[in-house]
Amino acid sequence: MQNQLEMLRIFKAVAESSNFKEASIRLGISPQSVTRAIKELEERLGEPLFYRSTRNTTITEFGKQMALKSEEVLEQVDTLFQLNQHADTPQAIEGTVKITMPNTFGQQYLLPALTAFAKEYPNIQLDLRFSNLIDNVVADQMDIGVRIGFFSNNRNVARRVNEIKFHIVGAPALIAKTGAPQQVNDLCTMPYTGLIDQNTGRMWSWTFADEPDCFPSAPAFITDDIKAELAAVLAGIGYGQLPNFICEQYIKSGQLVTVLEDQSPAPWGVYVYRPQRGPVAERVRVLFDYLAKTLSEVNFS
Structure with missing residues (x-):
């Protein structure tokens, strides 16, 4: 049993050719395959599609109606499969x-x-x-x-x-008040911010290049929004470990100062x-x- 869509394509080729052999050459298949497809299609439809002779093939009136309908169906199918092809524009x-x-x-x-x-x-x-x-x-x-x-x-x-990349940063006024931390342990005695991970509800740990991760235990400011944390750090409320995409411009302008640069974590x-x-x-x-x-x-x- 052949695919119905393929039978329609073969039928359309025969309808546009003078005989089955010419249609087979156009389609790149054997004349026997064309004959089988047309015979099966005629059996399914219950009507002859062509009058056959030794010299040529003539389409019947029913075949002409089928040719018009099948052309429309095949065009719709081809359009459907072209919708997501690589477009030119x-x-x-x-x-x-x-x-x-x-x-x-x-x-x-x-x-x-x-x-x-x-x-x-x-x-x-x-x-x-x-x-x-x-x-x-x-x-x-x-x-x-x-x-x-x-x-x-x-x-x-x-x-x-x-x-x-991440930086540990503080406002100049905060650094003037507390002094710049010289090692990671110094941060524990100074005010710092905490950012809550919205996926877990817990605060993000601070990570460092050579020191163990540090989980904030008593931050001076807690939030689940990184822009709010940035605002607190800019205001001098505490030190923060912030991503460069949000704090780099303030470092360049001098509104924030990086500390413990050798302890910046892996990007x-x-x-x-x-x-x-x-x-x-x-x-x-x-x-x-x-x-x-x-x-x-x-x-x-």
């Missing part, structure tokens, strides 16, 4: 792409890039979700995710595109990832590559 790519990203980092670096992308690809609808929670892109039906940190989930296709990766499932839609592939390229070119320092 940005305007030809369409559909929705759902993206999840961290709050502050996403609004500061991804939002400007994504608005530019939306102008270039006007028929792609962007659905942006800002969250510091670690998302399950499959369960949450996300197409693309951006994450800062460490990535070991082999259920996703992930690309490390950049890195984030965290910036990852663009997507679910590892089946073929990738053109709109997702284009945006994934765009985000990876855009983030790889950012100099956070």
Whole structure:
């Protein structure tokens, strides 16, 4: 039993040819295959499609009606399978792409890039979700995710595109008051801030190059928002361990001063990832590559 769609393609070729042999040459198959397909199609329809003779093949009236209908069906099928083929122009790519990203980092670096992308690809609808929670892109039906940190989930296709460095910083007024810490243990006797991990509800530990991780036990300021922590550090409430993408400009302006620079921890990766499932839609592939390229070119320092 042959595929119905393939039988229609063979029928269409025969209808456009003078005989079965000519149709077989056009299709690149044997004349016997053409004959079998037409015979099976006629049996299914219960009507003859061609009058056959030794010299030529003449289509019946019923066959003519079938030829018109089958041409329309085949065109619709071909159009359906061409929807997500590589398009020649940005305007030809369409559909929705759902993206999840961290709050502050996403609004500061991804939002400007994504608005530019939306102008270039006007028929792609962007659905942006800002969250510091670690998302399950499959369960949450996300197409693309951006994450800062460490990535070991082999259920996703992930690309490390950049890195984030951390600084221990304090306001000049605070340093003038407490003196600059000379070693990690000095920080325990000075005011410092604590940032709550929204995934666990516990405070992030401070990590160092050569010293064990330190879990804040009595911070002078606690928050679950990194911009609020930055504001507290700028105000001189305490020292903070902050990522360079949020504090670098204040270091350059002199509003913050780095301390214990030799104890800066290993950088965290910036990852663009997507679910590892089946073929990738053109709109997702284009945006994934765009985000990876855009983030790889950012100099956070």
